[in-house]
Amino acid sequence: MKKIVVLGGGESGVGTAILAKKNKYEVFVSDKGMIAEKYKKVLLHNDIFFEEGKHTENKLFRADVVMKSPGIPDKVPLVQDLLKKGIPVISEIEFAATFTKAMLIGITGSNGKTTTTMLTNHILKKAEFNVGMAGNIGDSFALQVATENYDKYVLELSSFQLDGIMDFAPHIAVITNISPDHLDRYDYKYENYIDSKFRITKNQTAEDYLIYDADDEAIENWLKNNKTKAQLFPFSLEKSFEKGAYIKDNKIIVNTNSNTFTMSIATLALQGKHNTKNAMASSMVAKLLGVRNNTLRESLEDFDSVEHRLEPVLKINGVQYINDSKATNVNAAYYALDSVRTPIVWIVGGTDKGNDYTDLLPLVREKVKAIVCLGIDNSKIIETFGNIVDFIIETAGAEEAVKVAYKVSEKGDTVLLSPACASFDLFENYEDRGRQFKDAVRQL
Incomplete structure (x- = not known):
């Protein structure tokens, strides 16, 4: 029986524990702090062994694989010791993806990723796709893989979640933008943080798509100096493209493989330049998945904004x-x-x-x-x-x-x-x- 240790008894940790148990792993959850009551109840109900307030190292070092919650930095000595012993330390996203055949749409970026994730999910639900939303938002991805049966997932992905991937590959990846953030976790080196965001495309193939902000200097520079196999679909407020999304006469124009979608910026539910970009990114996902223009237009007009964001x-x-x-x-x-x-x-x-x-x-x-x-x-x-x-x-x-x-x-x-x-x-x-x-x- 394979042994998994889950570091952190929060949303992603408990979700991973349930999915692992369902797939016949021997599971142990270890949290240096105290586990919240609601999560403790779930662990007890599912007969999952756990400890809180400490990490018992000899139990941890027996693991075949360790899932680390995104809040725990890679630099902490415990994580370094696990890696030195050759024990893979992965993220919940990596672990859960191996147990689902659903199509994955991954969305990352320094800003706009929550709005773009929620807007994309809203469009696909309206188009009557059987879709779940997870990642850095809502119920954990692992828990949904264990308990739901979705055909597609829209995943909001933080750089910390992407740091813990090995084989994870979304069919459609979106990078909304990149600006300096969390540099305390990246040795105060901006290029390390940029590389972390681009891990979203590292395992993509020529059958997959990467949607990105072509006005963003960090993104453009990375693409000039590095290769991805994915098909590129840029969006911009300043340039126009044969394939991609751009602005003309105050309208969004979206050109995907064989299809053009246009919509007046004035009728978007979410106003502001950054929201126009979020709408462009979501529209390209929708068009690549064959959502009808009328459905897409309606979705962009009636989407409610995100709590705590303007x-x-x-x-x-x-x-x-x-x-x-x-x-x-x-x-x-x-x-x-x-x-x-x-x-x-x-x-x-x-x-x-x-x-x-x-x-x-x-x-x-x-x-x-x-x-x-x-x-x-x-x-x-x-x-x-x-x-x-x-x-x-x-x-x-x-x-x-x-x-x-x-x-x-x-x-x-x-x-x-x-x-x-x-x-x-x-x-x-x-x-x-x-x-x-x-x-x-x-x-x-």
């Missing part, structure tokens, strides 16, 4: 409050600042992942009237923007940040939570941060 909360005394808690990097905050047309009171800060804020200087100079810091260490934000914004203040929680923003804003302004940082210093995760912000706004 989500309008309330208008109070003529001030619009927007929750963009999902903006955990500088590029995402850039999109948010760029999309707001009124003076901004900007709530920013959190756990810095090696951020460089200089790209934001022109936008901040032009649009931001006040900065409310929401993090434990705000020194880099104050250093970067202190001279160009008249009002900058530190706060220690969502409620305080919202109250201060309320005081300094006036009719016609926008209060924008777009942190450009991770949330783990003051919150459980970006969802918790977004919900606390929304609750505080509602209590004003």
Whole structure:
């Protein structure tokens, strides 16, 4: 009987454990922290052995294969020791993919991957495909492979999940864009992070497709210097293509193998340049899978936006409050600042992942009237923007940040939570941060 050790008893870990047990593996789940009650119940119900609060190394080193949760860095000594002993350490995505014959659509990128994943899933559901959505979103991929019977999966894939693949190959891969993020996990080398994103295409064949942003310098440079076997389908706001998606006369034009789809940008449910790109990427997936133009058009017109991504909360005394808690990097905050047309009171800060804020200087100079810091260490934000914004203040929680923003804003302004940082210093995760912000706004 093959032995699998699962490191981490969260969503991906417990899903992997259930799938492994179903496929006759001997399973052991080990979590250095405490396992959440809801996951513990699932493990007990399925008679899966687990430990919490420690890693018992002699149990771990007996494994034939180890599945590592994406939150655990490759650099930790335990992972390095496993690799030295020749024990493969893989991601949930790699493990689960071997147990399904479903077509896989993989979507990665520094920003826009959640929206593109949800939009693609929405289109394919509307086209009546039997489709599941997983990866970095919703129920774990492994759990769905164990318990559902989908023909297709739309997978949102983080760089950490892609780091743990060996043979995983999506039939359609999408790279929405690449900008510096998570550099603390990549030796502060941008090129390592770029290579990680491109692992999505490393096992693709000439039968497969890679959809990508042709306006993105990092993507274009990688494709100039490296090879993929996949058929390339670019999208762009600036160039046009024989095969790909582009803009002409304020319309999206999508040309795939034998088919052209056009749609006015004005009728898209999601507005803003970055969302036009997300719509282009999703449209190309849909057309490559034969979705009818009418279905595609309807889907792009009636899609609801993603929670915590430029989500309008309330208008109070003529001030619009927007929750963009999902903006955990500088590029995402850039999109948010760029999309707001009124003076901004900007709530920013959190756990810095090696951020460089200089790209934001022109936008901040032009649009931001006040900065409310929401993090434990705000020194880099104050250093970067202190001279160009008249009002900058530190706060220690969502409620305080919202109250201060309320005081300094006036009719016609926008209060924008777009942190450009991770949330783990003051919150459980970006969802918790977004919900606390929304609750505080509602209590004003």
